[in-house]
Amino acid sequence: MSKPTSPAFDLYEAGIASARGRLAQDPLVARLASGDLTPEQMLRTLIEYCSFGVHMTEPVESWIRRAGERCSALGYPELGSSLVKHARHEAGHHTMLVADTRYLVRVWNNSHVPELDADQVLLGTPPPSVEEYRELHESTIAGTTPYAQLAIEYEIERLSVSLGPRVIQQAVALLGEEVTSRLSFIQEHVALDVGHTAYNSRQMASFLGEHPTFVDAMVNAG
Template sequence: MSKPLVDTQYLPHVSDVRHVLASGPHVTTLLDEKVDPALLEGFLIQLCALGVYMTEPVDGWIRRAGEACTKVSGLEEVGRQLISHAKHEAGHHLMMVADTKSLVAGWNARRMPKLDAEQLLAQAPTPAMQEYRQIHEDTINGAMPGAQVAIEYEIENLSVVFAPRLIEQCKRVLGEEVMNSLTFIKEHVELDVGHTALNEVMLNKLLSQKPEHAVTIGKTGARALDIYLRFYGDCMEKAKRMLQAPTA
């Protein structure tokens, strides 16, 4: 039985950056059994606060990519699936806003320095965050808007391969009650298993219909994941600086 096209035509392009996800310094620090609880909690706060910028446009990106696909011969079905999927992503950034405020309230009850949730939510985007928005625009307006599927495949796969480990670490280090402030992560762990499976089906279809664009599709997925890992690094660095801030 022949391997799926995702295995042969796509995964070779993303294998290196997926290796960084599995063993990179930010991930290993977060999951280390001796991680500083304050650093882990600070990372979660920054992840949710900065994640609003990353998440708010998602439903629009997916819908627009789907609409662009419907105008390309052979991609009509993938386009319709993307448009349908977009509806499930609307408003998810509001969960991150609420999680930020809840996490900050918990931090302020126990730790120093005292934090201001609104200031955290108003932080300027980092270069990686800006690049994340740009890769979507480049894809939607490029020759292969279907490569949006590769972006979704890599980012939603984070909820399958990384987020469950992060959740278990948070429960162990910060206590079960922290899950009350991680509604976005918790929900996406539950939802994105199905989304990732759907993305894989769409990706196989895309590669079978447009094999000449396999390299573009693969490199788009790899770039999206690389950007997101750099975003994790930004969250880590901001968390470290937060811990070093004067308490007065």
């Protein structure tokens, strides 16, 4: 299947390239992808990823639905309807991360001291970047460019496809397949987000083809 495109979507891809490059060069991302971690470091990183991820995924259904409703209200009914429909598929995904956190804490406690308390881990304060991510969604929905929710979604799900398989590969090498195969959120989203990313890219190309002046807003959000 050929890659969807439009001149405006090509401009978006060019505009977002530097941000994608900065993320790829982030020291932790680079270490995760290359496996330059000890098994203990990988396990703690996955515990934090899952526990902090709860804060990033629990509101997703609401974000996408409200963005769709705002798009419809502002005169973009086709995109609005699509977002509202997609939102239903995102409900409850945070529960996988809760379960994954509890499982990984059990793995940790089997061979490490001091032991961790899964409830306390899940109640832990996430880093400022998580709050910034939540605020990005809220400000996008409440602002004049709710359609830029599509760019946020596209970039997040694209990460599952571009980075996810490499992280899983390194986690298998460091922790074993028995542990890694139980990570329901990562495993499911690496598989599902291939289709989601392809669908989102078609939506991006189509919407930007109709509204080429929206490229900058999409890049800023993405």
